[in-house]
Amino acid sequence: MASWSPIPPSSHSRDSFCLLRTRWRRFISSVESPAVSLCTPESLGLPHREPFIFVDEVNEREPGLSATGTKTFSGEEPMFAGHFPNDPVVPGVILTEALAQMAGLAGGGEGRQFLLSAIRSMKFPVAVRPGERIDLYAQKTGVMGGLWMFEVRATVGEQVVAEGQIVLNEVSA
Numbered sequence: 001m002a003s004w005s006p007i008p009p010s011s012h013s014r015d016s017f018c019l020l021r022t023r024w025r026r027f028i029s030s031v032e033s034p035a036v037s038l039c040t041p042e043s044l045g046l047p048h049r050e051p052f053i054f055v056d057e058v059n060e061r062e063p064g065l066s067a068t069g070t071k072t073f074s075g076e077e078p079m080f081a082g083h084f085p086n087d088p089v090v091p092g093v094i095l096t097e098a099l100a101q102m103a104g105l106a107g108g109g110e111g112r113q114f115l116l117s118a119i120r121s122m123k124f125p126v127a128v129r130p131g132e133r134i135d136l137y138a139q140k141t142g143v144m145g146g147l148w149m150f151e152v153r154a155t156v157g158e159q160v161v162a163e164g165q166i167v168l169n170e171v172s173a
Contacts, residue, residue, distance in 0.1 A: 041069070045108050046101060051077075054098035055136065058105060066139045067106035071098050075130030090128040095162040099152035103138040103166050107148050114168035117147060122164030132156045138166075146170040 041048075041055040048054075054071050061067040073080075073090055080088040096119055104114045128134060137153045147167055154162040 041101065041105060044105055045110075045112075046105055047113060048101060052097075053101070054094060055101050055105070061105060063109040064107060064140065066137075067102050068138075069102055069105070069136045071134045071136060072132065073128075073130045073134075077130075080130060088130050090130070090134075092122070092124045092162065095124065095128065095134070095154055096122055096164075096166075098134070098136055099138060099154060099162065099164075100166050100168070102136040103140075103148075103150040103152055103168055106138040106140060106150060107168060107170070113171050114148065115171055116166065117169040118167035120165035120167065122162065122166075124162050126156070126159055126161045128154075128156060128161050134161065141165070 039058045039061070041053060041058055044058055044061060046053065046055065055069045056071050058067060058069040075088060079091060079094065083089060083091050097116075100116045100119075107114055133156065135155045137155075138150045139152075140148060141151050142149045146169055148170060150166045150168065152162075152164060152166050153160060
């Protein structure tokens with residue numbers, strides 16, 4: 001009978017360690033407080049950096065299949081000065097980029113990198129305001145050659161604020 005080991009398998013060492021640490025922190029935080037900082041997208045290989053990183057934390061990740069995470073815009077970002085003055089709304093293209101970054105994290109792993117190739121049937125049924133926590137979801141639905149297709153969805157609470165399909169092109173890292 002196999003026993004549980006705190007040491008991650010070497011083939012998934014960075015991902016497994018980060019997610020093991022995440023689960024441990026989540027367990028500890030359930031006793032101490034509801035808020036917990038989980039894996040950062042940079043620690044999981046996302047190549048983006050400020051000011052163009054639109055994932056705050058990664059909650060779950062199954063490399064090559066799916067990922068979930070969150071993003072909260074403070075309202076201090078320069079885009080809100082013009083989109084829209086006195087009534088700020090997170091632009092749909094920024095939500096799409098956040099979902100593409102989450103899809104890249106879902107597909108990613110050691111030595112994998114992706115570029116956004118296509119945005120398909122993206123819808124934005126509800127506006128997102130600064131300060132709202134956006135939950136991001138990406139699930140791989142298929143691969144053809146170097147093209148990876150993902151179903152993506154963003155929610156605020158129980159309400160869907162963006163959904164569609166994103167195609168990423170795997171490139172040499």
